[in-house]
Amino acid sequence: MEKEISAEIMTIGDELLYGQVIDTNSAWLGQELGKIGIRVKQITSISDNPNAITDALTQAISRADVVLITGGLGPTKDDLTKHTLTRYFNTDLQLHQPSLDDVEEIFRKYNRPMLEVNRQQAFLPATCTPVRNVLGTAPGMLFQEQNTVIVSMPGVPFEMKRMVTDTVLPYLQQHYAxxxxxxxxxxTIGIGESFLSETIADWEDNLPANIKLAYLPHLAGVRLRLTGFSKDGQDLEAQLQEQVDKLTALIPDHIFAYGEVPLEEAIGHLLKERxxxxxxxxxCTGGLVAHKLTSVPGSSSYFLGSVVAYSNEVKKAQLGVSAETLEQHGAVSEETVCAMAQGVRQLLKTDIGISTSGIAGPDGGxxxxxxxxxxxxxxxAHQTVARKINYNKTRQLNIEYTTLQVLDLVRQSLRRRVEE
Structure with a gap:
């Protein structure tokens, strides 16, 4: 059996440790490496400190076949990665003319004067293989040490992603089997991780050895990711589809999409089809439901408008909720929310109206x-369906959860219409 190729991601920068910048690079790199069959075993974030960089790199080389480093390659004094790597690999800096040409071209393009610190970015460790940066002034560097491939790249996401796509991934695919x-x-939606795992336990236990299952919970439900591995040319796509078909038969009511499709996009597909x-x-959602629906390209073909009726006066004047309903049952009630859904449907002349009303918090209860x-x-035109939610979390979580739940209510209602 061939050796599994493992990777470690190192992100460098005090701003990451202070929480001033969110590390999106690691998530993207993990996804891209996984697509070509390289498994990330560890992600390490370290400060802009030579000793920290050196110690982390030594450990990474000892346990990974691939080490991808992002950050610390800028022109300012706090960017220490290049100089630290130069010392680590016991070499010196030399001018790399093609990199200098790229830097000069960027400054010519934007008609800006190039400073000496920018010119210095074209000086690279003599033992590295330069990795071209077509979008910025800091070239990447590729080293090999103890059978490990080490690549250092800028922390700027769009620069790093272009390097990885153009150079790093093709190199790794050629270098390793x-x-x-x-x-x-x-x-899936509407079923918790524990209940889901019990429901599909027998199917999961009988998955082929080369197909692995991962549970990825999120606010509304669980993403199930099937990963198939093949080294002998077997038809992975057919294998995976066979297992997805079996899974679908087990939980048909809880599957809203296949692939990386958000719930609002899946709802859009259903509305377009019908x-x-x-x-x-x-x-209580303050327009978030409308925002989700309109975030999907082409949503103008099915989404006509919204009324954010935060006050009772707007509920009465715009949506036709009666004063009697509000007085007897209150704004947060089945009667009021049904009247709101019916009212907006009639007001905007749509096939479907949906509504939310509640106490998001932190006060008001x-x-x-x-x-x-x-x-x-x-x-x-055929039915009005209401549902009560009790979800005492933070205000923002209450709003987000409600938004997902009302979208799922649309999905379920449309499914019932087809079945009937």
């Missing part, structure tokens, strides 16, 4: 209706 690897993602239009009446008490509703 890598397995074929394919991912298949099944998106030639239906939708509108929203939102109170009562003993009868504590923070996190939320009602959502769906209305069309």
């Amino acid at each position: 890598l397995p074929q690897i394919i991912h298949s993602v099944v998106q 030639n239906l239009t939708i509108s929203t009446a939102e109170s 009562t003993p009868d209706k504590p923070v996190g008490t939320i009602w959502i509703a769906y209305a069309d």
Whole structure:
């Protein structure tokens, strides 16, 4: 059996450790390496400190076949990675003319004067293989040490991504004998991870040895990622599809999409397929439902508009909720949320109206209706359906969870319409 190729990602920068910058590079690198069959075993974030960089690199080389480093290659004094690597690999800096040409071209393009610190970026360790940076002034550097490939790249995401795509991934694919690897993602909603694992336990236990399953929980549900490995040319796509078909038969009501498709996009597909239009009446979600729906390209073909009815006066004046309903049942009630969904549907002349009304917090709750008490509703020409949610988390989580739940109510209602 061929050796599995492992990788470690090192991100350098005090700003990462202070939380001033979120490390998106590692997530992207992990995904791209996984696509070519290289498994990331560790991600390490370290400060702009020569000793920290040296210690982390020594450890990474001892346990990984590939070490990808991002950060610390800028022109300022706090960017220490290049000089630290030069000392680490016991070499010196030499001018790399093609890199200097690239730097000069960037400054000519933007009609800006080039400083000496920018020219110095074209000086690279003599023992490295330069990695061209077509989008910035800091070239990358590729080294080999103790059978490990080390690549140092800028921390600027778009520069790093272009280097990886153009140079690093092709190099690694040529350098190592890598397995074929394919991912298949099944998106579920409305079922917790524990219940889901129990429901599909027998199927999971009988997966072929070359197919692995990962549970990736998120706010609304769980992404199931099937990863197939092949080193002998077997038809992975057919194998994976066979397993996805078996999984679909087990949990048909909870699958909303296949692949990396967000819920709002899946809802858009359903509406387009059925030639239906939708509108929203939102109170506690403050327009987030409408934002989600309109974030999908082409949503103008099915989304017509929204009313953010935060006050009772707007609920009455715009959506036709009666004063009697509000007085007897309150704004956070089944009766009010149903009237809101029906009202926005009639107001904007859409096939479907959906609504939200609740107490997102952190205050505003009562003993009868504590923070996190939320009602959502769906209305069309055939039915009006309401659902109560109790989700006492932070204000933002309550709003986000409600948004996902009302979108899922649309999905479920549309499924029932087809089945009927």
